[in-house]
Amino acid sequence: MTADSSWIKKVVVVGAGQMGSGIAQVFAQAGYEVILSDITEELANKGKERISKGLDRIVKKGKITEEQKNEILSRIHPTVDLENNAKDADLLIEAIIEKMEAKKDLFKKVDKILPERAILASNTSSLSITEMASVTSRPEKFLGAHFFNPPPVMKLIEFIKGYQTSQETLDIMLDLGKRLGKTPVVAVEAPGFIVNRLLMPFLNEAYFALQEGIASVEEIDTAVKLGLNHPMGPFELSDFIGLDTILYIAEYLFNEFGEDKYRPCPLLRKMVRAGKLGRKTGEGFYKYN
Numbered sequence: 553m554t555a556d557s558s559w560i561k562k563v564v565v566v567g568a569g570q571m572g573s574g575i576a577q578v579f580a581q582a583g584y585e586v587i588l589s590d591i592t593e594e595l596a597n598k599g600k601e602r603i604s605k606g607l608d609r610i611v612k613k614g615k616i617t618e619e620q621k622n623e624i625l626s627r628i629h630p631t632v633d634l635e636n637n638a639k640d641a642d643l644l645i646e647a648i649i650e651k652m653e654a655k656k657d658l659f660k661k662v663d664k665i666l667p668e669r670a671i672l673a674s675n676t677s678s679l680s681i682t683e684m685a686s687v688t689s690r691p692e693k694f695l696g697a698h699f700f701n702p703p704p705v706m707k708l709i710e711f712i713k714g715y716q717t718s719q720e721t722l723d724i725m726l727d728l729g730k731r732l733g734k735t736p737v738v739a740v741e742a743p744g745f746i747v748n749r750l751l752m753p754f755l756n757e758a759y760f761a762l763q764e765g766i767a768s769v770e771e772i773d774t775a776v777k778l779g780l781n782h783p784m785g786p787f788e789l790s791d792f793i794g795l796d797t798i799l800y801i802a803e804y805l806f807n808e809f810g811e812d813k814y815r816p817c818p819l820l821r822k823m824v825r826a827g828k829l830g831r832k833t834g835e836g837f838y839k840y841n
């Protein structure tokens with residue numbers, strides 16, 4: 553039976569970057585009160601500004617009115633002060649830097665702030681949910697909630713069951729996922745979960761194909777877009793995700809599985825070392841203005 557998530561009304565999103573702000577937007581659009589927190593006021597406010605710009609685009613397209621946009625924005629509260637703003641929250645989603653120690657420090661802290669009933673979730677793209685849950689007093693109320701970039705547009709949420717995540721927690725989150733207008737899938741904890749387990753070898757193989765001179769960046773992207781009906785080719789998508797993020801996940805899969813098929817392509821390493829990280833640095837496989 554599906555557990556009811558209607559008691560979840562106030563959500564904290566920690567990390568106001570691209571993913572965190574996107575996740576905050578998804579919740580605010582679905583009517584939830586959202587605390588959007590980061591390490592400085594400036595970063596938290598920037599997250600809200602990013603949401604506002606994204607909403608402007610859909611106002612222009614006529615999908616929502618200016619009034620609806622303002623209502624959505626009024627539900628998002630940027631802050632650095634979790635002690636005072638998260639103490640009555642029902643759910644927290646972490647979307648900070650992909651470093652296990654930083655995540656554990658955060659979860660240790662928020663576990664003491666949020667009420668006992670609250671569920672804690674990480675938007676990690678591959679790291680161990682069980683390890684993060686282990687520093688809290690509520691590992692049964694802890695799970696992975698992996699959104700996809702851009703969160704307001706992408707339909708999928710991967711829910712990851714850690715070693716001690718309870719079925720009740722999972723059922724509540726499945727119900728919540730549907731209320732957000734998303735399609736949830738469930739995976740038990742394993743490196744890369746479902747999507748990144750499949751995506752990373754695919755992207756990596758594209759880098760090897762390029763390195764071997766099989767075809768150009770444009771040709772490989774065109775082949776994948778038209779031959780597989782993907783919205784973006786592997787190089788466009790890599791630039792969109794960020795090459796540093798991809799290398800980080802690819803290395804994690806390689807280290808965890810210890811199998812050569814996950815070995816990151818040297819071309820990817822070189823580009824990351826050269827600072828060609830994709831859209832965010834103005835250049836990756838393509839150049840951006």
Ligand code: 3HC
Nearest residue numbers: 606607609610613677699700701702704705748783784793
């Ligand atoms: N809020 C709400 N809706 C928005 C929005 C926003 N901020 N921005 C755009 N939209 C809506 C638009 O209104 C539009 O809706 P419509 O089709 O009904 O008119 C739709 O989203 C598409 O927007 P655009 O027309 O502006 O953009 P494109 O059609 O060019 O699509 C894209 C852009 C959605 C990014 C598409 O290219 C795509 O799907 N790319 C692949 C993305 C992908 O694979 N993401 C996953 C990355 S992997 C990941 O995240 C895992 C991590 O762990 C690495």
